[in-house]
Structures are given as C-alpha cells and as structure tokens.
Amino acid sequence: MKSTVINAAREAGKILKENFGGDFKIESKDVISNLVTEIDKLSEKKIIEIIKKDHPGHYILSEEAGALIQDSEYKWLIDPIDGTVNYAHGIPITCVSIALEKSGEIILGAVYNPISEEFFFSEKGEGAFLNDKKISVSKEIELGRSLLVTGFPYNSGTFKPNPADTFKKFLMKDLPIRRLGSAAIDLCWTACGRFEAFWEYNLNAWDVAAGFLILSEAGGRVTNFQGNEFSVYGKEILATNGFVHEEMMEVLNS
Numbered sequence: 001m002k003s004t005v006i007n008a009a010r011e012a013g014k015i016l017k018e019n020f021g022g023d024f025k026i027e028s029k030d031v032i033s034n035l036v037t038e039i040d041k042l043s044e045k046k047i048i049e050i051i052k053k054d055h056p057g058h059y060i061l062s063e064e065a066g067a068l069i070q071d072s073e074y075k076w077l078i079d080p081i082d083g084t085v086n087y088a089h090g091i092p093i094t095c096v097s098i099a100l101e102k103s104g105e106i107i108l109g110a111v112y113n114p115i116s117e118e119f120f121f122s123e124k125g126e127g128a129f130l131n132d133k134k135i136s137v138s139k140e141i142e143l144g145r146s147l148l149v150t151g152f153p154y155n156s157g158t159f160k161p162n163p164a165d166t167f168k169k170f171l172m173k174d175l176p177i178r179r180l181g182s183a184a185i186d187l188c189w190t191a192c193g194r195f196e197a198f199w200e201y202n203l204n205a206w207d208v209a210a211g212f213l214i215l216s217e218a219g220g221r222v223t224n225f226q227g228n229e230f231s232v233y234g235k236e237i238l239a240t241n242g243f244v245h246e247e248m249m250e251v252l253n254s
Contacts (some may be wrong), residue, residue, distance in 0.1 A: 001055065001074075002123060005098055006205055008050040012018035012043040012080060012096040013114035020115055026101075034154045035084050040064055043080035043096060043168050051076050063206050075101040077232070079206040082111075083182030092116060097184040099110040099209035099232075106232065109210030111184045118180045120214050130192050137220045137241035138193040139195045143251075145246050146196035148177045149186045153202035162172070169251050186204045187211025191218035197240040197248050198226070205232040221245045 016039060019186045025038040044064050059069040076098065081087050083094035092115035100108040107124040120135075122128040128135050140146055148170060152163050155163035170177055178195070180186055184207060186198045191214045212222055212250060222230045223241040227249050230237065240248055 001100055002052060002108060004054040005100060005108045009098050009110040009112040011050060012047050012098075015039060015096065015111045016081060017044050019113040020087065020092070022204070024089050031154045032236050036064060037081070037084060037088055039087065040084055044078065047078050047079070047080060047096070047098060057079060059203065065205070071085050073103045077106075077206045077209040079099060079184065083180075083183040084152065086181045091181070093180050093182055093185055095182060095184050097206065097210045099206075099213060101232075103210065106209050106213045109213035111188050111214065112209050113185065118188075120191070120201060120210075122214040124213065124217070127191070128191055128214045130188075135192040135220050136189060137215070138196050139243070140196050141239065141243040143196075143244045143247040144173070145155065145173070146175065147194070149180060149189065149198045150177060150180065150193045151179055151183060151200045151231075153184065153200075166199075166252060171252060173251070183207045184211045185187055185233045187215050187239055190241065191215040191220060193232040193241070194243050198237070199238045199248065199252060200236070200243045202235050203237060208232050208237055212237075215239050223249075225249065 019039045024060055027036050029036055055071050057070055059070045059072045059075040079097040082097045087094040095110045095111050095113040099106050109122050111120040120130050183203050188211055189195050190198050222239045224234055224236050225238055
C-alpha cells in the first residue's frame with residue numbers, strides 16, 4: 001500500500017506539472033470562487049485507476065468523485081489538487097494529497113507539489129519525510145516569535161464566530177500570518193518547521209488527512225480549537241509544533 005500511495009501521488013503530479021500554466025477548462029462549484037478544473041478530474045481519474053488496480057476492494061473518498069463505497073477496513077482519502085484556485089491562476093503553491101485510513105486511523109499520507117518538486121510522506125510510527133529526508137517541527141516556544149498560516153472557507157460570511165474575526169485576534173497581536181491557499185501544504189510546511197502553527201475552519205477529510213499524519217509524525221500536535229482529539233471529519237483544525245499550542249488555543253477561544 002505504501003508503493004500505491006507514492007506511485008499515485010507521483011503519477012497525478014505529472015499531470016499537474018504537464019498542464020501547469022496551460023489552457024484548460026475551469027468551472028465553479030457551490031460558490032463562484034470555489035473552482036474545479038479539468039486537471040483536477042484528470043488527476044483524480046489517474047489516482048483512482050491506480051488504487052483500484054492495486055486494491056480493488058478498498059473504499060475511496062475523493063473530492064470530485066465523492067464516495068466509492070466498498071465494505072472494507074481501508075479507506076483512501078484523495079484531493080487530486082489541493083490549492084485549485086492557485087493552480088488555475090498559475091500560482092505554484094498546489095499539490096496532490098492522498099491518505100490511507102485503516103479502521104478509522106490514518107496510516108499513510110503523501111503530499112506532492114510537482115511544481116516545486118517537494119514530496120512529503122509519512123507512514124504511521126515511522127516519522128515524516130521531505131524528499132526522503134526526515135523532518136521535524138520548529139522548536140520555537142514563544143507565540144510572539146512564531147510565523148502562522150491560515151485559510152478561510154469559501155462561505156466564511158456564514159460562520160459564527162466569523163473566521164475573519166479570529167484572524168483579527170492574531171493580527172492585533174502583531175503576529176506574522178500567511179495565507180497560502182492549500183491546507184495540505186500549510187500542514188506540511190508546519191511539519192518541516194517553516195511555520196509554528198496553522199488553524200482553519202470547515203475543511204474536508206481529503207484536505208487534511210495526509211498533512212495531519214505528516215505533521216503528527218514530525219512531532220507536532222493537532223487538535224480542534226478546544227484542544228480535544230482531532231478528527232479528519234471534524235470542521236476545525238489547530239495544528240502546531242506543540243510548543244505554542246496552548247497559547248494558540250487561548251487566542252482562538254478568547
């Protein structure tokens with residue numbers, strides 16, 4: 001199964017790289033700014049094809065295709081392009097994200113940005129890697145010296161509290177904050193120490209499953225905003241290097 005994850009991510013990544021910056025069909029989904037491209041669909045088709053060939057009895061949950069239900073303890077969680085808006089605009093912060101869940105536990109994860117050639121990978125209990133080099137989270141212990149990253153849901157105006165109000169809490173503390181447009185990359189960049197913390201509302205399982213495992217295996221901590229156990233099927237995520245987690249929760253819940 002490890003070889004399936006790696007092969008599927010790399011093959012889908014080839015499709016992203018070959019078409020990056022090119023001319024392709026772009027459509028809107030539930031809201032006008034939530035995009036899907038024909039490259040999302042090509043990438044997804046390739047990933048599912050590889051998984052079905054290797055493991056025909058496994059359950060698959062993918063962003064565009066939805067649930068391909070099988071009676072199996074194994075479930076694949078697929079985002080064929082995380083950062084589709086970036087991809088559609090030629091911004092090279094985009095990736096393929098694939099995770100494997102066994103009996104409710106994420107056991108494998110790969111996040112591949114073929115534009116920058118960064119391949120993040122983790123297997124449960126075996127650590128986290130970037131291009132075969134072991135990675136670990138930042139050792140920064142002070143929130144005031146941290147670099148944060150976040151994102152906003154497409155329908156953020158309907159949320160209470162509004163994500164923009166939460167963002168303002170950190171902004172008013174003069175903390176540097178980035179918004180990259182890809183939750184999977186946000187998690188992986190926290191895993192390798194580029195950021196100290198990431199938070200976001202209303203993500204889906206395919207957005208966070210692989211990055212969650214990679215960050216956890218890199219020594220980070222992932223919970224909901226109240227510090228409770230994280231579920232990839234929940235609707236809020238706080239992911240940090242562990243050292244600034246309590247301070248992040250204090251601000252989020254203030």
